Amino acid sequence: MQREYLKGLGLEDEVINKVMAENGKDITAAKQQLSEVEAERDGLKSQLTQRDKDIDDLKKDSGTSEELKKQIEDLQQKNKDLESDYQSEIAETKKNSAIELALASAKAKNPKAVRALLDNDKLELTDEGLKGLDEQLEALQESDAYLFAQESGNAALKWGASGNQTGGTGEQGALKLPNQVLNEHRITK
Numbered sequence: 298m299q300r301e302y303l304k305g306l307g308l309e310d311e312v313i314n315k316v317m318a319e320n321g322k323d324i325t326a327a328k329q330q331l332s333e334v335e336a337e338r339d340g341l342k343s344q345l346t347q348r349d350k351d352i353d354d355l356k357k358d359s360g361t362s363e364e365l366k367k368q369i370e371d372l373q374q375k376n377k378d379l380e381s382d383y384q385s386e387i388a389e390t391k392k393n394s395a396i397e398l399a400l401a402s403a404k405a406k407n408p409k410a411v412r413a414l415l416d417n418d419k420l421e422l423t424d425e426g427l428k429g430l431d432e433q434l435e436a437l438q439e440s441d442a443y444l445f446a447q448e449s450g451n452a453a454l455k456w457g458a459s460g461n462q463t464g465g466t467g468e469q470g471a472l473k474l475p476n477q478v479l480n481e482h483r484i485t486k
Contacts, residue, residue, distance in 0.1 A: 388422060395427045396420070403434050404446035411437060411444050 298320050303313045396412060405411040414437055421428040438445050 392420065392422045392427065395422065396430065399427065399430050399434065403438065406444055406446055414441070414444075 298317070300313055300317065303316060308316070396415070397408065400408040400411055403411075411434075415430070415433050419429045419433070
């Protein structure tokens, strides 16, 4: 409202001042409400902008999270594979050690040759040892006895007084010194 409009209506100055004061209160209240609504609107716009930004960040992070989850799953799978490989290698090492020990106790002359004749698919490592190894070694000792050292009746060879090896019986051994062999074949007149 304007004062000139009120004067044109024939109102006195005192009444015009009162009307203008009351109108000012209403305008001030309306401006305050407008300011509050504008501030609320600006706050909501800001929140909306921040929310959109957060959503975009979450989308990016969720992609990263998915990538991280995939990397973690890949690493877990690699760890499982490595553990499996490690367990296989340990089992193979135990199996090889058990075979070598068994070949040594069976007195194999050439463990590599005997090992090549073993059927590894029929050997199974258990808590008691290698299952199936004794049977295979017994069969090889019968069929290919030359691969294993034979136990003789003589306990140990000892050197006799003449320098010949004896089987511990005190009798002349099969081996003679070179001079003795030459003397036996020497022709005398």
